[in-house]
Amino acid sequence: MQDAIVELAGARKVFASPEGGEVKALDNIYLDVRRNEFLTLLGPSGCGKTTLLQSIGGFVRLDAGTISIDGADMTRVPPHLRPVNTVFQNYALFPHMSVEQNVGYALEVRGIPARERREKVGAALVMVGLGGMEKRRPNQLSGGQQQRVALARAIVARPKLLLLDEPLSALDRGLRHSMQIELKNLQNELGISFVFVTHDKEEALTMSDRIAVLKHGRIQQIAAPREIYDRPANPFVASFIGVSNMFEGSIDSGSLVMDRGETLQLGRTLQDCKGRATAVIRPEQFSLSFEQDTRAGIDVTIDQVIFVGAGFELYARTRGGRELVVSAPASARDDVARAESDRRARLIYVPANIHLMPGEGGSQ
Amino acid sequence: MSLNWLFRGGLVAYTALFFAFIYLPLALIAVYSFNSNPVNMMTWEGFTTDWYWQVLGFKTTVSEAAMYIESTGQLLAALRNSIVIAFSTTLISTVLGTALALALYRYDFLGARTYRVLMFMPMLVPDIVLGIALLIFFVNAGVHLGIGTIIIGQCTFLISYVFIVVSSRLAGMDRSLEHASADLGANEWVTFRKVVLPQLMPGVMGGALLAFIISMDDLVITYFIAGTDVTTLPIFIFAMLRRGIKPEINAIAVMMLTFSFLVASLGLYLRSRQK
Numbered sequence: 286m287q288d289a290i291v292e293l294a295g296a297r298k299v300f301a302s303p304e305g306g307e308v309k310a311l312d313n314i315y316l317d318v319r320r321n322e323f324l325t326l327l328g329p330s331g332c333g334k335t336t337l338l339q340s341i342g343g344f345v346r347l348d349a350g351t352i353s354i355d356g357a358d359m360t361r362v363p364p365h366l367r368p369v370n371t372v373f374q375n376y377a378l379f380p381h382m383s384v385e386q387n388v389g390y391a392l393e394v395r396g397i398p399a400r401e402r403r404e405k406v407g408a409a410l411v412m413v414g415l416g417g418m419e420k421r422r423p424n425q426l427s428g429g430q431q432q433r434v435a436l437a438r439a440i441v442a443r444p445k446l447l448l449l450d451e452p453l454s455a456l457d458r459g460l461r462h463s464m465q466i467e468l469k470n471l472q473n474e475l476g477i478s479f480v481f482v483t484h485d486k487e488e489a490l491t492m493s494d495r496i497a498v499l500k501h502g503r504i505q506q507i508a509a510p511r512e513i514y515d516r517p518a519n520p521f522v523a524s525f526i527g528v529s530n531m532f533e534g535s536i537d538s539g540s541l542v543m544d545r546g547e548t549l550q551l552g553r554t555l556q557d558c559k560g561r562a563t564a565v566i567r568p569e570q571f572s573l574s575f576e577q578d579t580r581a582g583i584d585v586t587i588d589q590v591i592f593v594g595a596g597f598e599l600y601a602r603t604r605g606g607r608e609l610v611v612s613a614p615a616s617a618r619d620d621v622a623r624a625e626s627d628r629r630a631r632l633i634y635v636p637a638n639i640h641l642m643p644g645e646g647g648s649q
Numbered sequence: 650m651s652l653n654w655l656f657r658g659g660l661v662a663y664t665a666l667f668f669a670f671i672y673l674p675l676a677l678i679a680v681y682s683f684n685s686n687p688v689n690m691m692t693w694e695g696f697t698t699d700w701y702w703q704v705l706g707f708k709t710t711v712s713e714a715a716m717y718i719e720s721t722g723q724l725l726a727a728l729r730n731s732i733v734i735a736f737s738t739t740l741i742s743t744v745l746g747t748a749l750a751l752a753l754y755r756y757d758f759l760g761a762r763t764y765r766v767l768m769f770m771p772m773l774v775p776d777i778v779l780g781i782a783l784l785i786f787f788v789n790a791g792v793h794l795g796i797g798t799i800i801i802g803q804c805t806f807l808i809s810y811v812f813i814v815v816s817s818r819l820a821g822m823d824r825s826l827e828h829a830s831a832d833l834g835a836n837e838w839v840t841f842r843k844v845v846l847p848q849l850m851p852g853v854m855g856g857a858l859l860a861f862i863i864s865m866d867d868l869v870i871t872y873f874i875a876g877t878d879v880t881t882l883p884i885f886i887f888a889m890l891r892r893g894i895k896p897e898i899n900a901i902a903v904m905m906l907t908f909s910f911l912v913a914s915l916g917l918y919l920r921s922r923q924k
Binding site for chain 2: 344
């Protein structure tokens, strides 16, 4: 494929677990990283996302399968010969070198003359907003600054691909958010692909062109953030990406019939489906109503209302005892107040917007 | 309240005694080295630096009868031997000990664990046993005893000291730095030279200084394998003692102490700077 910078085919890696068993870190992974794309590997700890990143960088040798980078087979190529640079989770800055020496390391190793090196290092430091810090030592910098040095060091030699291993996890919340935006801008500016590992779904949704959700060494779904959010491939993805209300049941003449006798109306396109399925309704897809009309809706009692600044979160319960989460915008203030005082409401949904996934398994 | 005070007072007294026990003998030697009484150095007669001048081979007013050192040449020859041996063993044991530590840290090969345990053995074996063992070995192998055998013999246990110091430094090292170096395009050799070795340097220097001082100081093992021609400084001093304690010994001791102190200070300074 011409527009893929990285291609993994049938990648497998098994580690021995401390209990003496085996852990499949990578289980038959097929993955293409496109050119100029910001791809996020997202998943809970132990899902294989870091192993996947390290196998692209060359630090993990695959048990089976192949990796090619920019059309060249890299399966057995050691890390220092791969056209790839990494921003490590703990930054891994060389403590005995100045910022300038750290950032210039990749150039020095390639034998680039000192003057040209200094120019490029300066430019890279300006790019990450650290101009004028050349002479400092890593231990004289704050966590955020060290992060930027690690970033400058990884981009100074213009790799074809930048790998980022949870680089923002050690930063505080505010700084993390501004770095997310900066990283995204940097990726546009450099015009290279970023592969970013995180367990933070907000981070993934904010920055990515595509997200690959992993679990147990398998890719559960790979798609654009909105697609992943709106049309999760399975209940695991649905619950991992944001809060989801999930309904399991069997499809029967245009409705999803749940085990406790409750039903959910389905859109016209789903009428022909058969068998067991799980439906997803995101908290913001409900709207509050108090009248019995022809619109599809669920009658609930309201357990709790929480003010979250930009809006409200309502914890509701159906007659069958199913717990639901509803989010309402600040503009729905009056309805929320009424629901809170009445202790009950009707949750309106649009059947056509319901996303249906085959199979069972609501939580995780 | 008063019990607490008593406890604190006791602690202070204990600490003072502790340091007095360690350092008072050294202080006494320093004081006696300036005592002009040639017969009984416990009796203070007056201040003099004659013993130092005497040791260093200058003409002094000290009477011939009071002196032990027959010729300063002997002393200086012993010192020179000690220094040659110390520099050689330091160089050899530092290189080999560091290489060994790196190999055992980096690679997991068959018998690595046994190897590691064996490296502690020379420190646990009594000096006298090691000395006899080396003597028997050299004699059976037909090697002429001398500076060469001393260097080989001292290296057998100095490598262990360097190995242990460097290993402890390696254990605290961040492995991800090597990954970062490889990631940025450096091969193993460049990574070793530019990242691993600079990180390791305080450990290597510490091991080298330790080896140097132990080598300068070693008496028992060296005594066995020195043969008849070669005398090192500790052997020379030991031989002097058999003829009774003379004031020159105090002067020699103070000079050795000063030297060790300077070397140790240098080591600490280098360590604090590289942190």
